[in-house]
């Protein structure tokens with residue numbers, strides 16, 4: 001029953017971050033296997049270069065990785081450091097090059113830009129090079145995810161324009177997999193199943 005309902009939801013045509021007509025599954029209505037499948041898609045997104053390059057943990061260095069950067073991941077060029085501020089306030093601010101604009105970058109290899117202050121993610125949300133098990137444990141740990149349950153997490157993802165960039169990153173960059181709306185649905189499926197992780 002729950003599976004049929006969920007399958008119906010996944011086939012629904014309209015996905016949009018703020019679309020109040022999208023029906024999300026209620027807590028406890030999704031089985032563990034479906035929740036784990038949703039988690040594996042969430043991990044594909046979180047570990048994709050468009051997300052992970054900013055989620056570099058204790059390091060204050062953003063990464064350059066993904067198809068447009070050559071074979072090997074490397075540290076951001078020009079010795080860029082984010083510092084404790086994560087916006088480079090102690091060094092050279094990120095926004096010096098990553099300017100505020102709602103229009104995606106149109107020049108290949110120019111600094112990507114968003115309609116928000118470009119900065120490195122908090123150290124706790126360390127995803128670059130981390131396993132599915134590690135990221136899963138972090139994202140359901142209220143002490144390491146800024147106190148967000150899965151509903152707050154889905155809401156954050158729906159409203160934070162800095163990460164929306166990953167699905168429209170501008171010319172020459174591979175977008176994150178799936179779509180923003182599918183990612184939000186996956187957070188709901190995973191959460192409604194009780195946030196299962198592969199190591200459980």
Ligand code: HEC
Nearest residue numbers: 050053054062080081082087088094097109110111119120
């Ligand atoms: C001196 C200019 C400059 C500054 C300052 C700068 N960046 Fe960049 N950044 C770039 C350029 C140019 C690129 C794209 C390089 C390319 O595509 O070959 C880039 C790319 C990136 C990427 C990779 C995006 C992707 O494709 O996934 C991240 C992440 C990033 N910057 C984070 C930061 C952060 C965080 C700061 C501040 C701590 C910062 N940058 C400061 C110029 C800058």
Ligand code: HEC
Nearest residue numbers: 050051054118119120121122125144145146162163166176
């Ligand atoms: C330009 C750098 C940047 C990129 C790219 C980026 N993030 Fe983030 N991320 C941040 C910053 C900064 C925060 C902290 C802001 C906040 O929590 O309001 C954050 C926080 C988060 C959080 C809350 C994490 C927690 O546990 O506290 C989630 C979830 C998240 N990002 C998901 C993503 C996803 C998914 C992608 C790719 C689709 C992505 N981010 C790409 C910078 C980035």
